[in-house]
Amino acid sequence: MLRTALRNVLAxxxxxxxTVLAVMLGVAFVxxxxxxxxxxxxxxxxxxxxxxxxxxxxxxxxxxxxxxxDLGKDPELSQALLDKAAKAPGAESAIGVxxxxxxxxxxxxxxxxxxxQSQGGNYWGDKDPRYPLKDGKAPxxxxxxxIDAETAKRAGYKVGDTxxxxxxxxxxxxxxxxxxxxxxxxxxxGGSLALFDTATAQQLFHKSGAYGEIDVKAxxxxxxTALQASLEKVLPQDLTSTTTGQExxxxxxxxxxxxxxxLKTGLLVFAGIALFVGTFIxxxxxxxxxxxxxKELALLRAxxxxxxxxxxxxxxxxxxxxxxxxxxxxxxxxxxxxxxxGLMGLLDATVPAGPLVVTPGTVGTSxxxxxxxxxxxxxxxxxxxxxxxxxxxxxxxxxxxTTKSLVLRNTLGALVAAAGVTVVLYATTMNGSDGQAPMGFxxxxxxxxVFILTPLLSRPLIAGAAPVLRIFxxxxxxxxxxxxxxxxxxxxxxxxxxxxxxxxxxxxVMAGSLQKGIDKMATSALKADYVVSMANFNDLSPDVEKKLxxxxxxxxxxxxxxxxxxxxxxTEYVTGVKGSAIxxxxxxxxxxxxxxxxxxxxxxxxxxxxDHGWKAGSTFSVSYEDGKxxxxxVAGVYEGNQMIRGIMVDIATLAPNQANPGDAQVMLKTSGGxxxxxxxxxxxxxxxxxxxxxxxxQDVSNEIAQMFTLMLNMLYGLLAMAVLVAVLxxxxxxxxxxxxxxxxxxxxxxxxxxxxxxxxxxxxxxxVISLFGGVLGVGLGVFFGWAAGELAGARMPTYELVLPxxxxxxxxxxxxxxxxxxxxxPARRAARLNMLSAIKxx
Numbered sequence: 001m002l003r004t005a006l007r008n009v010l011a012x013x014x015x016x017x018x019t020v021l022a023v024m025l026g027v028a029f030v031x032x033x034x035x036x037x038x039x040x041x042x043x044x045x046x047x048x049x050x051x052x053x054x055x056x057x058x059x060x061x062x063x064x065x066x067x068x069x070d071l072g073k074d075p076e077l078s079q080a081l082l083d084k085a086a087k088a089p090g091a092e093s094a095i096g097v098x099x100x101x102x103x104x105x106x107x108x109x110x111x112x113x114x115x116x117q118s119q120g121g122n123y124w125g126d127k128d129p130r131y132p133l134k135d136g137k138a139p140x141x142x143x144x145x146x147i148d149a150e151t152a153k154r155a156g157y158k159v160g161d162t163x164x165x166x167x168x169x170x171x172x173x174x175x176x177x178x179x180x181x182x183x184x185x186x187x188x189x190g191g192s193l194a195l196f197d198t199a200t201a202q203q204l205f206h207k208s209g210a211y212g213e214i215d216v217k218a219x220x221x222x223x224x225t226a227l228q229a230s231l232e233k234v235l236p237q238d239l240t241s242t243t244t245g246q247e248x249x250x251x252x253x254x255x256x257x258x259x260x261x262x263l264k265t266g267l268l269v270f271a272g273i274a275l276f277v278g279t280f281i282x283x284x285x286x287x288x289x290x291x292x293x294x295k296e297l298a299l300l301r302a303x304x305x306x307x308x309x310x311x312x313x314x315x316x317x318x319x320x321x322x323x324x325x326x327x328x329x330x331x332x333x334x335x336x337x338x339x340x341x342g343l344m345g346l347l348d349a350t351v352p353a354g355p356l357v358v359t360p361g362t363v364g365t366s367x368x369x370x371x372x373x374x375x376x377x378x379x380x381x382x383x384x385x386x387x388x389x390x391x392x393x394x395x396x397x398x399x400x401x402t403t404k405s406l407v408l409r410n411t412l413g414a415l416v417a418a419a420g421v422t423v424v425l426y427a428t429t430m431n432g433s434d435g436q437a438p439m440g441f442x443x444x445x446x447x448x449x450v451f452i453l454t455p456l457l458s459r460p461l462i463a464g465a466a467p468v469l470r471i472f473x474x475x476x477x478x479x480x481x482x483x484x485x486x487x488x489x490x491x492x493x494x495x496x497x498x499x500x501x502x503x504x505x506x507x508x509v510m511a512g513s514l515q516k517g518i519d520k521m522a523t524s525a526l527k528a529d530y531v532v533s534m535a536n537f538n539d540l541s542p543d544v545e546k547k548l549x550x551x552x553x554x555x556x557x558x559x560x561x562x563x564x565x566x567x568x569x570x571t572e573y574v575t576g577v578k579g580s581a582i583x584x585x586x587x588x589x590x591x592x593x594x595x596x597x598x599x600x601x602x603x604x605x606x607x608x609x610x611d612h613g614w615k616a617g618s619t620f621s622v623s624y625e626d627g628k629x630x631x632x633x634v635a636g637v638y639e640g641n642q643m644i645r646g647i648m649v650d651i652a653t654l655a656p657n658q659a660n661p662g663d664a665q666v667m668l669k670t671s672g673g674x675x676x677x678x679x680x681x682x683x684x685x686x687x688x689x690x691x692x693x694x695x696x697x698q699d700v701s702n703e704i705a706q707m708f709t710l711m712l713n714m715l716y717g718l719l720a721m722a723v724l725v726a727v728l729x730x731x732x733x734x735x736x737x738x739x740x741x742x743x744x745x746x747x748x749x750x751x752x753x754x755x756x757x758x759x760x761x762x763x764x765x766x767x768v769i770s771l772f773g774g775v776l777g778v779g780l781g782v783f784f785g786w787a788a789g790e791l792a793g794a795r796m797p798t799y800e801l802v803l804p805x806x807x808x809x810x811x812x813x814x815x816x817x818x819x820x821x822x823x824x825x826p827a828r829r830a831a832r833l834n835m836l837s838a839i840k841x842x
Contacts, residue, residue: 027329032336076210100205103691117191136178314382326370417449454491479764494773505781539662593636605640624657766823774815
């Protein structure tokens with residue numbers, strides 16, 4: 001039996017190659033994902049560990065443990081605490097650390113880094129051990145700055161150049177006095193780092209002579225844990241907490257691992273989809289392989305082979321195919337991992353340097369996936385073939401499915417599909433994340449149910465194409481008959497394409513519908529011509545509003561300032577607005593009362609009012625961050641949305657109670673409305689600041705649309721793998737179908753059908769099967785897109801279902817193209833068959 005299995009594998013090299021390719025693609029996707037994420041994670045972890053070389057113990061501020069609530073104000077470390085830490089037994093030196101957002105513009109005025117990775121800090125003294133100087137001298141005063149070597153290289157800056165940067169709004173133009181090297185993870189990831197002298201950093205980052213962290217270096221011979229114990233004795237435990245450098249490095253490594261796990265999980269989901277599609281193809285392939293060898297297997301049974309031996313011979317073939325695919329897939333996956341890392345570099349997503357990481361786990365997973373998936377897919381066809389009686393098998397090449405088995409299959413499929421539809425519809429009635437798990441479970445049930453029912457669905461749907469196929473004469477008629485001759489094989493082939501198009505269509509429908517809802521929200525909720533905010537979503541300096549208010553053409557303006565406060569014993573955020581202007585800048589539907597904000601009146605969104613039991617005329621007490629209290633009256637309750645919600649109070653009431661005020665955004669109207677000239681005027685008034693965004697309503701909508709577009713493009717790219725596997729499945733099915741029908745094709749040639757007719761027949765058959773899968777995929781995708789959109793849009797009153805007819809047409813066209821391309825080789829092979837040899841073939 002071993003020799004028989006080996007001979008069967010090697011006797012059909014083309015079929016072997018197609019099956020190996022189907023498995024290999026799935027394995028390559030999985031192994032490539034693991035190699036890529038392990039490589040990036042390892043590089044970041046090693047980089048973060050280097051970043052803590054100069055830190056033996058870090059002292060951080062801690063909230064006092066006396067039950068007080070400081071309303072979100074960041075605790076700070078004083079100079080006195082720094083002096084105590086520096087003099088602690090076992091301490092060699094101590095450095096006060098100040099950090100904050102700092103946007104650096106390149107020479108074209110564009111932001112360097114990714115916004116969130118644009119950081120600033122302090123350079124300690126004349127020689128900071130954390131940042132070795134590559135060139136120049138330490139910065140001193142407001143007009144001097146040091147920048148990291150990677151940023152200097154990317155932007156073309158050198159010592160002596162003037163650089164434009166922003167901390168919280170206003171543009172600064174200091175001189176670069178130094179370029180330094182660093183192991184900072186943000187810089188390694190493509191961000192930027194600007195350093196000021198300590199006094200300047202404290203002023204810019206609102207630390208008022210204090211620090212956000214104290215890094216202590218241990219004296220020679222003192223361990224990190226001993227230094228930590230020493231610091232805990234001299235520092236107040238209710239105001240500070242200590243962490244060793246090793247713990248910081250470990251925590252950073254865990255954080256990186258957690259962040260990478262999300263990316264890894266997302267990529268593995270698509271790898272799983274590719275494998276899921278590949279499983280159908282492999283099962284289909286082995287079903288046809290076994291069907292073609294039914295007589296051969298029956299002869300083995302007749303000469304003494306048992307059912308188990310026949311099944312084992314098929315599984316052995318699958319094991320050999322899976323092993324070859326696993327090896328080649330692993331090698332291809334390593335190449336994919338390296339390519340993805342290089343692609344990140346091309347997209348300016350810089351990652352730390354490091355070797356390509358191929359772990360034993362990656363190797364083991366690749367072999368497990370390749371071998372187990374193939375053997376599981378081959379087990380059922382092998383078991384089915386072994387159960388056919390030898391005499392019946394030798395008298396007929398094909399064992400037709402019994403009526404009982406078809407009724408059982410269709411009944412099971414209908415029940416599973418109905419259960420899936422029921423669960424999906426139930427999930428749409430749930431709120432937010434609570435419905436995600438039922439939605440996913442229901443979707444899986446429905447896909448499985450439709451897959452089981454696909455042979456039943458294939459006949460009426462393919463029959464619908466008969467009028468079109470008649471145009472092609474005999475070739476069209478034969479193509480339709482061939483498509484429905486073996487419904488199970490047709491179903492398995494079409495299902496591979498169906499799954500990929502289901503996911504693509506569903507995501508497109510959902511994204512387009514959500515985008516439409518966001519467009520309506522931006523249009524309906526805002527009357528303002530422009531919204532100004534920071535690129536990294538940090539707070540703007542109050543000076544931004546003042547500068548804009550003085551700009552020619554600005555008629556109405558209001559900042560939106562979020563601030564913590566205590567209400568009914570809990571900490572909540574209130575939004576300060578200019579009461580006299582906010583009504584002209586927003587268009588929010590008022591359910592109760594009037595939209596009026598003044599020193600004693602506030603408006604609240606409907607969710608907040610419901611939580612507190614408020615209505616128009618209700619009063620409540622608010623305690624601001626400086627401890628002062630005020631009694632406010634609810635003037636009105638409005639319908640909140642994702643853009644505007646919460647408790648709005650007058651900014652004139654809020655501002656005196658804030659130590660370091662900052663605005664989330666500024667909304668304004670201009671006399672001339674929106675135009676490129678007006679936008680340029682506003683940006684110029686702010687010094688063409690790279691960190692500040694000036695957006696009209698369309699810009700806001702487009703920015704959100706870019707997020708959806710980027711997400712969709714990534715998903716399209718990943719799902720292309722599933723479609724590619726499906727293409728191989730169609731090629732595989734047609735090629736084996738041509739081999740199976742060699743005698744029939746030879747007879748058709750003998751009675752007058754020419755080679756062009758044979759090619760046309762195979763192509764049309766492929767086209768019909770592909771379009772069948774495409775129609776099912778688009779139909780299911782629309783249903784899933786609607787259901788997922790209903791779930792996601794439950795909290796978006798402006799949500800509206802949008803069917804992207806143009807894209808759905810493109811998806812069906814893609815299915816047709818898949819069918820045409822997949823038929824090229826099988827059609828050529830069928831046309832080149834020698835009619836006499838084919839007629840004599842068994």
